Amino acid sequence: MSALSGNGEPEWLLPIDLTVDSYAPEQIAYALRLRHALYLREAQRLALDGFVPDMTGLTAGVHEETRRYLTAEPWLAHSVLASAVAAVERATLAALEAIVDASRPAARPAAGSTPRPIRRLTLQPSATIVGNMAVRKKSTGDGIELAWDVAPGVTEWTIRVSVRPDPRQDYVEGELLTLPLAAARFEVALDELPRRIQLYGLARDGRIVRRAVVSALTSGNSSAQWKRQATAS
Known part of the structure; x- marks a missing residue:
């Protein structure tokens, strides 16, 4: 006998919830982390070279990488998956902000000293x-x-x-x-x-x-x- 849901409908008749009944959130998280990793590595490289990474450029690059991923397949832009996408972006941007903050001088530079330059993002998405x-x-x-x-x-x-x-x-x-x-x-x-x-x-x-x-x-x-x-x- 078929199991019934809370509203009395057979469970197999209910629409699929992509956030519960599929691996969509995990798939999105895995794919976006791979794409966003390019920007994390670029920020780390700039910081190790003595520069303050450009947070504005990095953020724009992450958002653009997410946009290209979501347009790759129509189902990825489903509204119910927006929270999964947003969670990955928040985690990436938080990690980038931590790298940028750590690259800044700990104290105000003395008068006449040269502040560490901001290196603009040179990483460009492929054509x-x-x-x-x-x-x-x-x-x-x-x-x-x-x-x-x-x-x-x-x-x-x-x-x-x-x-x-x-x-x-x-x-x-x-x-x-x-x-x-x-x-x-x-x-x-x-x-x-x-x-x-x-x-x-x-x-x-x-x-x-x-x-x-x-x-x-x-x-x-x-x-x-x-x-x-x-x-x-």
């Missing part, structure tokens, strides 16, 4: 790529050169390079360029501002048959391996 084609990269003097293989069915390549001058806003779209059919490379100049590169291969009827979108690309992370995100096509 991401999504699409159905492979894109290779090679460092150049001012940025990187992208290269790809000519694909059957593509009669025209287009590319757009957009910049994100403010992390609180979306990318400002650049001009859409049409490349020669035989083109298989394109050079992009980079600096500290994130770039988004949209590369599309169009068929004769205008359909997009090949695409690759690289996001959050900067001069600081251009040499790092790109993180590939899932795509529906």
